[in-house]
Amino acid sequence: MNSINEINSYFEEDISFEEFQEDLRTKRAVERNIEIIGEAMNRILKKKETIEISQAWQIVDVRNRIIHGYDSVSDNIIWTIIVQYLPILHKEVSTLIDEY
Known part of the structure; x- marks a missing residue:
């Protein structure tokens, strides 16, 4: 959750894609x-593959792409993650934390 909150803190003031x-x-x-989130998700999935996080394996895949091949991760992909998928992940993680 810390990494999600940290990413969100960079965008407290609206900034454009440019x-x-x-x-x-x-x-x-x-x-x-995102690497940290992906590594955490990878470790969680090794213990419980059925965790209720949508896109869990895609999160791990993005982490691997960032770490092993910077040229294959475009700014567009990162921006899409920030705008479209991070809010969903934040909500799902918050729900899981509240359940435990």
Whole structure:
């Protein structure tokens, strides 16, 4: 949850996709946090493959692509993760935390 919150903190002020593309520090920080999220998800899935997180294996796949092949992860993919998938992941993780 910390990495999700950290990524969200970079976008407290609305920034455009173009501003994101030009901000190398923020891009690398977001990528690093996605790596952390992906590694955590990988470890969780090794213990419980049926965890109720949509896109769980895709999260691990993105982590692997970032770590092993930077040229294959475009700014568009990272931006889509931030805008479209991170809010869903945040909600699902919050729900799981509340259940335990």
